[in-house]
Amino acid sequence: DAGVIQSPRHEVTEMGQEVTLRCKPISGHDYLFWYRQTMMRGLELLIYFNNNVPIDDSGMPEDRFSAKMPNASFSTLKIQPSEPRDSAVYFCASSPNPDRTFVDTQYFGPGTRLTVL
Amino acid sequence: AQTVTQSQPEMSVQEAETVTLSCTYDTSESDYYLFWYKQPPSRQMILVIRQEAYKQQNATENRFSVNFQKAAKSFSLKISDSQLGDAAMYFCAYRTALYNQGGKLIFGQGTELSVKP
Numbered sequence: 001d002a003g004v005i006q007s008p009r010h011e012v013t014e015m016g017q018e019v020t021l022r023c024k025p026i027s028g029h030d031y032l033f034w035y036r037q038t039m040m041r042g043l044e045l046l047i048y049f050n051n052n053v054p055i056d057d058s059g060m061p062e063d064r065f066s067a068k069m070p071n072a073s074f075s076t077l078k079i080q081p082s083e084p085r086d087s088a089v090y091f092c093a094s095s096p097n098p099d100r101t102f103v104d105t106q107y108f109g110p111g112t113r114l115t116v117l
Numbered sequence: 118a119q120t121v122t123q124s125q126p127e128m129s130v131q132e133a134e135t136v137t138l139s140c141t142y143d144t145s146e147s148d149y150y151l152f153w154y155k156q157p158p159s160r161q162m163i164l165v166i167r168q169e170a171y172k173q174q175n176a177t178e179n180r181f182s183v184n185f186q187k188a189a190k191s192f193s194l195k196i197s198d199s200q201l202g203d204a205a206m207y208f209c210a211y212r213t214a215l216y217n218q219g220g221k222l223i224f225g226q227g228t229e230l231s232v233k234p
Contacts, residue, residue, distance in 0.1 A: 033221075033222075042224060042225075042226050042227065043208065043224040043227075045221055045222065045223075048221060056221065089160060091162060093162070105152075105164050105167060106162075106164075106222060107164075108154075108161060108162035108163075109161075110159070110160060110161050111160045111161070111162075113160075
């Protein structure tokens with residue numbers, strides 16, 4: 001398996017622009033997670049999905065952030081409009097259903113480094 | 118709410134020596150999972166080791182082992198025979214075992230480990 005795939009790996013944009021980050025989870029995994037990593041706040045969970053349904057979005061910082069999972073093999077995290085304080089590394093992770101497989105390890109993608117000027 | 122604390126922002130070890138990274142957590146739950154993740158300069162998050170709270174036996178993965186003290190809410194990582202490739206940021210993480218709560222991970226702040234040749 002290729003692992004969790006994220007694109008782009010690097011994104012530089014200007015304040016006010018729309019940014020879309022993409023993630024392809026590992027095939028067969030029921031859960032998908034979006035994390036943000038900054039020096040100030042460390043690693044934070046933004047939102048996670050179970051079988052394409054958003055379960056907990058309490059970590060989404062504000063309405064400028066939205067996430068979708070239209071099918072089991074694709075998810076997007078969108079920021080509109082972007083601001084300099086959104087600059088961070090955004091990780092996507094996936095895991096199998098821990099209650100069914102008794103395996104709850106999360107597999108992380110390589111991350112997207114976002115810079116908002 | 119659960120919290121995870123890593124009190125050592127930086128650690129250093131000589132190649133081939135042993136180092137221990139500290140982690141404490143706070144929770145009112147009796148069943149949960151604990152993890153150590155490694156993040157090298159490539160930024161990829163790599164699972165190092167996993168411990169189930171209901172297991173008294175400490176987890177071991179090759180040169181990596183943990184000292185899990187449930188009463189003290191402590192979960193330290195020991196790296197034996199340190200290698201240059203072990204240099205990375207290490208994160209301690211907590212996950213509830215409550216049914217149908219998904220795989221939400223709560224991370225500590227991280228410990229930057231350097232390995233001296």
